[in-house]
Amino acid sequence: xxxxxxxxxxxxxxxxxxxxxxxxxxxxxxxxxxxxxxxxxxxxxxxxxxxxxxxxxxxxxxxxxxxxxxxxxxxxxxxxxxxxxxxxxxxxxxxxxxxxxxxxxxxxxxxxxxxxxxxxxxxxxxxxxxxxxxxxxxxxxxxxxxxxxxxxxxxxxxxxxxxxxxxxxxxxxxxxxxxxxxxxxxxxxxxxxxxxxxxxxxxxxxxxxxxxxxxxxxxxxxxxxxxxxxxxxxxxxxxxxxxxxxxxxxxxxxxxxxxxxxxxxxxxxxxxxxxxxxxxxxxxxxxxxxxxxxxxxxxxxxxxx
Amino acid sequence: xxxxxxxxxxxxxxxxxxxxxxxxxxxxxxxxxxxxxxxxxxxxxxxxxxxxxxxxxxxxxxxxxxxxxxxxxxxxxxxxxxxxxxxxxxxxxxxxxxxxxxxxxxxxxxxxxxxxxxxxxxxxxxxxxxxxxxxxxxxxxxxxxxxxxxxxxxxxxxxxxxxxxxxxxxxxxxxxxxxxxxxxxxxxxxxxxxxxxxxxxxxxxxxxxxxxxxxxxxxxxxxxxxxxxxxxxxxxxxxxxxxxxxxxxxxxxxxxxxxxxxxxxxxxxxxxxxxxxxxxxxxxxxxxxxxxxxxxxxxxxxxxxxxxxxxxxxxxxxxx
Numbered sequence: 338x339x340x341x342x343x344x345x346x347x348x349x350x351x352x353x354x355x356x357x358x359x360x361x362x363x364x365x366x367x368x369x370x371x372x373x374x375x376x377x378x379x380x381x382x383x384x385x386x387x388x389x390x391x392x393x394x395x396x397x398x399x400x401x402x403x404x405x406x407x408x409x410x411x412x413x414x415x416x417x418x419x420x421x422x423x424x425x426x427x428x429x430x431x432x433x434x435x436x437x438x439x440x441x442x443x444x445x446x447x448x449x450x451x452x453x454x455x456x457x458x459x460x461x462x463x464x465x466x467x468x469x470x471x472x473x474x475x476x477x478x479x480x481x482x483x484x485x486x487x488x489x490x491x492x493x494x495x496x497x498x499x500x501x502x503x504x505x506x507x508x509x510x511x512x513x514x515x516x517x518x519x520x521x522x523x524x525x526x527x528x529x530x531x532x533x534x535x536x537x538x539x540x541x542x543x544x545x546x547x548x549x550x551x552x553x554x555x556x557x558x559x560x561x562x563x564x565x566x567x568x569x570x571x572x573x574x575x576x577x578x579x580x581x582x583x584x585x586x587x588x589x590x591x592x593x594x595x596x597x598x599x600x601x602x603x604x605x606x607x608x609x610x611x612x613x614x615x616x617x618x619x620x621x622x623x624x625x626x627x628x629x630x631x632x633x634x635x636x637x638x639x640x641x642x
Numbered sequence: 643x644x645x646x647x648x649x650x651x652x653x654x655x656x657x658x659x660x661x662x663x664x665x666x667x668x669x670x671x672x673x674x675x676x677x678x679x680x681x682x683x684x685x686x687x688x689x690x691x692x693x694x695x696x697x698x699x700x701x702x703x704x705x706x707x708x709x710x711x712x713x714x715x716x717x718x719x720x721x722x723x724x725x726x727x728x729x730x731x732x733x734x735x736x737x738x739x740x741x742x743x744x745x746x747x748x749x750x751x752x753x754x755x756x757x758x759x760x761x762x763x764x765x766x767x768x769x770x771x772x773x774x775x776x777x778x779x780x781x782x783x784x785x786x787x788x789x790x791x792x793x794x795x796x797x798x799x800x801x802x803x804x805x806x807x808x809x810x811x812x813x814x815x816x817x818x819x820x821x822x823x824x825x826x827x828x829x830x831x832x833x834x835x836x837x838x839x840x841x842x843x844x845x846x847x848x849x850x851x852x853x854x855x856x857x858x859x860x861x862x863x864x865x866x867x868x869x870x871x872x873x874x875x876x877x878x879x880x881x882x883x884x885x886x887x888x889x890x891x892x893x894x895x896x897x898x899x900x901x902x903x904x905x906x907x908x909x910x911x912x913x914x915x916x917x918x919x920x921x922x923x924x925x926x927x928x929x930x931x932x933x934x935x936x937x938x939x940x941x942x943x944x945x946x947x948x949x950x951x952x953x954x955x956x957x958x959x960x961x962x
Contacts, residue, residue: 373758376758376759377759380755387770387773391772391773394783406794408793408798450684454677454681456677457673461670469682472685476685479693479937480883480933482916483696486699486926487696487930489920510681510687541673570776570779572894587777591777599783600786610783613784617777621772624772635834636834636835
């Protein structure tokens with residue numbers, strides 16, 4: 338991974354006109370070219386800093402216990418034993434399935450409900466709409482800690498603590514951030530297709546489902562990806578709601594393994610390291626599946642916020 | 643409503659009001675409300691009611707098993723004298739003061755670099771973002787391993803430069819700097835936000851500044867920073883709120899069952915204390931009071947940042 342940018346550096350740095358391409362400056366002074374070379378070299382070095390911890394982690398997961406801390410890039414005595422041990426010590430397959438179920442439900446429900454609500458705010462004009470939307474935005478300011486305990490008590494009263502329901506069911510009612518995000522996209526749609534559909538007798542549901550949603554597919558995918566990441570990586574709620582280890586999500590399970598094998602436990606770091614890799618890899622895969630969406634999504638939501 | 647509209651006596655009512663009450667407007671409103679209804683239900687059940695109930699609980703003694711007993715302001719009085727509250731607040735404040743400026747400056751520096759990188763920017767932007775995908779629990783693990791005082795990679799690299807690195811994960815003085823440093827690893831999303839803002843800066847402004855003979859630093863200070871001040875403010879506020887609620891990385895590294903080998907006091911952040919009081923000690927009333935204090939503190943800090951931003955942030959044309 339790191340070898341690629343290093344090899345590409347000279348080309349990128351020398352590439353003429355790569356800079357402000359279309360600008361009127363056709364001849365690049367040598368100084369600018371040098372600046373570019375320094376910038377790219379710095380960026381390559383920083384890339385190593387950013388990516389290396391992940392490579393370190395991956396590498397350590399193939400090392401026997403005594404070598405975990407040797408900081409070598411390539412394991413001296415590569416072994417798959419850690420993966421076997423982790424698989425035996427912990428119900429990893431079960432945790433992975435649990436997490437997959439929770440993630441799919443959490444991301445699916447929040448995407449659908451937030452899209453519905455966002456469409457309600459974007460398309461229909463009625464009195465009080467602005468105030469209601471202001472309320473949506475205001476809820477984003479509320480620290481999660483304030484509602485944490487009463488929300489727990491709600492699920493407790495319903496007898497659902499210990500199940501995965503509290504980890505996703507709240508998402509059926511939309512989430513302020515995604516409502517905001519999707520509304521931005523819906524507001525960008527032209528009104529004509531909807532007026533035309535209305536004349537053809539389409540009802541509100543058809544207009545939403547058949548026209549608005551397909552036109553805003555990137556934003557819908559983005560919402561799903563964002564929530565999938567948030568749900569997969571969450572530790573606080575699994576800590577609060579899950580009691581039996583057979584119901585754990587993978588971050589909760591990793592925390593249990595840290596407690597058992599980490600600093601306060603048996604100091605079998607190779608187990609913790611390997612479980613960390615197994616927890617992280619699906620997110621890296623998710624990123625590469627939706628790379629374009631992640632970067633574009635953060636750019637738009639950030640700059641519009 | 644309809645009868646009022648029909649009665650000529652209601653003449654002073656502005657015509658727009660009659661139009662709003664028309665059947666088609668009502669249909670539109672009802673359709674809109676139908677789409678919004680999931681959020682309204684969710685808001686009532688999972689936001690409004692919890693806020694009210696939390697305020698009530700903060701005035702009670704409640705352990706989930708028996709009914710809450712009303713104790714008035716006792717929880718708040720206890721908070722005022724609880725040394726752990728003071729410790730947790732102080733830890734959180736220290737962490738925020740270290741982490742937020744560091745994080746924003748690094749995010750800005752990386753975004754400025756990327757903005758100079760031409761076509762290769764996309765590749766590096768991806769490289770900087772990938773660590774953000776790492777679950778915070780695993781970040782906690784990486785913290786313990788890479789920042790290990792004896793064997794850790796960080797100290798090994800520092801050793802190459804002749805620096806004797808500290809015991810990041812065990813020395814109370816270095817726990818917060820260590821957490822702040824590893825938080826920089828997840829800086830990628832803020833870099834993307836700032837880079838997007840940098841790319842929106844009109845090129846004419848730079849050309850004008852160049853014509854006036856402004857060098858790189860001067861252009862950055864007088865053109866770039868004012869033009870992206872909105873995005874900088876956004877990143878600062880969001881990150882401050884997140885820093886005040888620091889939980890997962892610190893909790894997974896320094897707390898939990900059987901983890902007693904570390905001096906946890908230095909990593910006892912406010913939300914960790916709140917969590918332990920609420921869900922480990924089952925002091926639900928006290929934890930609710932703690933939550934309200936956090937809410938007030940965050941609101942105050944955000945308000946101060948807003949007031950300061952009025953003087954520093956430049957919005958082109960429209961507000962927001």
